[in-house]
Amino acid sequence: MSSTSHDPRSLVTVDADGFPCVESPVLQTEAGTRYLTAPGIALLSRPSFRPEGLAGFLAGFQDELGFDSYLADPVPLSPGAGICKAAGQLCYLSFGPRRSMNADGDRYFDNIRESGHGSVLEHANYSMLIYGVSRSLTHELVRHRAGFAFSQVSQRYVSPDLVRFVERPEFRAMPELHALFEERIDRLAQEHLKLCSVLSEQQTAGAQLLHGDSRTDARKKLQQAARAALSNETEAPIIVTGNARAWRHFLAMRGSEHAELEIRALAALIWACLVSQDALLFGDFRLGAAQDGAWILTTPTPRV
Ligand SMILES: Cc1cc2nc3c(=O)[nH]c(=O)nc-3n(C[C@H](O)[C@H](O)[C@H](O)COP(=O)(O)OP(=O)(O)OC[C@H]3O[C@@H](n4cnc5c(N)ncnc54)[C@H](O)[C@@H]3O)c2cc1C
Numbered sequence: 506m507s508s509t510s511h512d513p514r515s516l517v518t519v520d521a522d523g524f525p526c527v528e529s530p531v532l533q534t535e536a537g538t539r540y541l542t543a544p545g546i547a548l549l550s551r552p553s554f555r556p557e558g559l560a561g562f563l564a565g566f567q568d569e570l571g572f573d574s575y576l577a578d579p580v581p582l583s584p585g586a587g588i589c590k591a592a593g594q595l596c597y598l599s600f601g602p603r604r605s606m607n608a609d610g611d612r613y614f615d616n617i618r619e620s621g622h623g624s625v626l627e628h629a630n631y632s633m634l635i636y637g638v639s640r641s642l643t644h645e646l647v648r649h650r651a652g653f654a655f656s657q658v659s660q661r662y663v664s665p666d667l668v669r670f671v672e673r674p675e676f677r678a679m680p681e682l683h684a685l686f687e688e689r690i691d692r693l694a695q696e697h698l699k700l701c702s703v704l705s706e707q708q709t710a711g712a713q714l715l716h717g718d719s720r721t722d723a724r725k726k727l728q729q730a731a732r733a734a735l736s737n738e739t740e741a742p743i744i745v746t747g748n749a750r751a752w753r754h755f756l757a758m759r760g761s762e763h764a765e766l767e768i769r770a771l772a773a774l775i776w777a778c779l780v781s782q783d784a785l786l787f788g789d790f791r792l793g794a795a796q797d798g799a800w801i802l803t804t805p806t807p808r809v
Pocket of ligand 1: 648649650651652751754758759763764765
């Protein structure tokens with residue numbers, strides 16, 4: 506999964522509408538406990554840009570400025586780069602014939618990054634479903650505050666039957682550790698169910714700490730206690746929306762060779778999805794290999 510023997514871009518499939526995804530198969534122990542061994546990703550939402558919307562605004566300036574030529578640029582941009590470039594050009598009312606043309610998009614965005622004018626990259630937002638990742642990974646992911654929104658599965662609301670686990674690459678690679686992993690998640694799944702059942706008996710018997718005002722509330726009171734049995738290996742599906750500046754910061758921090766192995770693999774796969782959408786916004790990242798053989802990402806402009 507995280508080996509550099511292949512390029513993360515080769516794991517991305519793009520559907521008929523151009524939305525990328527990385528699939529992750531679900532495995533089962535003999536006892537039926539479900540687990541995954543790699544992140545799954547699906548891009549759910551991406552920018553949409555309609556430059557024609559600028560027409561009325563541009564028409565209000567003197568004809569000799571030639572602002573109407575902005576809408577006649579022969580080179581189309583992707584929606585993300587298009588909205589960010591329009592936002593950047595609005596700052597200086599650079600809509601006339603001497604502006605940076607779309608054909609010079611590479612140079613335009615290099616200049617944006619090198620001059621630290623990163624706020625214009627905040628106009629392009631991308632939402633990803635991320636699954637097949639552990640609770641320890643999402644604990645690191647949600648530390649990224651600026652420009653991100655997170656919605657993560659609730660262990661208080663979701664029934665124990667739906668809990669799945671994630672196997673680390675180190676365990677997957679070594680038969681002894683893999684066998685221990687399968688034993689452990691079977692045991693944890695059993696303990697989780699057992700705790701729910703004992704807590705439920707106590708609740709029915711009137712235990713005050715487990716009192717719930719409604720059926721949902723009562724179930725939550727059981728599950729918030731029973732989840733204590735779950736480990737960091739529990740899967741934590743999450744939908745993350747981030748703007749291009751925020752995703753770039755995430756890729757630079759978590760694609761670094763100092764980042765933890767599981768989140769580093771996720772960063773490389775997210776980059777592979779994002780660069781399939783917008784090479785101007787994400788194409789400056791270079792893929793490499795760390796000492797451990799897993800992917801790393803570097804860019805000359807990690808902080809914009
Ligand atoms: C290799 C590695 C090891 C780590 N080890 C640890 C660890 O041992 N313990 C630990 O607790 N965390 C650790 N972290 C997490 C790290 O400290 C950050 O919480 C995480 O990487 C998010 O980074 P950030 O704050 O720059 O990102 P974001 O929250 O996305 O912020 C982006 C940028 O916005 C600005 N910003 C955001 N919020 C504020 C604010 N409130 N005030 C001022 N500026 C702001 C900053 O410039 C910031 O860099 C580690 C991270 C990495 C990559």
